[in-house]
Amino acid sequence: xxxxxSVRRIVAASAVxxxxxxxxxxxxxxxxxxxxxxxxxxxxxxxNGETRQAIEQCSCSIDIIASLLPYARYxxxxxxxxxxxxxxxxxxxxxTSAQAAGALNDLRRAQAEAEVRCF
Numbered sequence: 584x585x586x587x588x589s590v591r592r593i594v595a596a597s598a599v600x601x602x603x604x605x606x607x608x609x610x611x612x613x614x615x616x617x618x619x620x621x622x623x624x625x626x627x628x629x630x631n632g633e634t635r636q637a638i639e640q641c642s643c644s645i646d647i648i649a650s651l652l653p654y655a656r657y658x659x660x661x662x663x664x665x666x667x668x669x670x671x672x673x674x675x676x677x678x679t680s681a682q683a684a685g686a687l688n689d690l691r692r693a694q695a696e697a698e699v700r701c702f
Contacts, residue, residue, distance in 0.1 A: 586613050589620050611661070613649070614649070614653065614654040615645070615649045615654045615657070616654075619654070619657070620642075620645050620649070621686060623641070623644075623645040623648075624638065624642050624645060627640075627644060627645070628640035628641050631702075640701045640702050641701075643700065643701035644694070644697040644698070644701045644702070645697075647693070647696055647697035647700050647701060648690075648693040648694060648696075651692075651693040651696060652689055652693045656686060656689055656690075657690065659686040660686040660687050660689060660690035662676050662677075662692075663683040663687050664687065664690075667683070669677045
């Protein structure tokens, strides 16, 4: 086998890997179920007025969040937000743990980016 043949195979394998990674990334960007996106848009519209412009801004916002934050992390942050409002001892770990704070910070950063890009 010649050096040129080896280089061609390496380049071909690299190209296949890049295409595969691009498809995997596209799937990752769309890992939010439609119901989660709709729920976010409804809540966002309630907070920002129920106008056509709000629909566009809120749907843009969830798309940005979905591109920055995997769905599992989004669910974790939403759970932390919900459970941290529980006043009993049941809510204490959600208010005080570093892991919970990290999940919330990830969501807040994604929301801030969405705010800048969409509103």
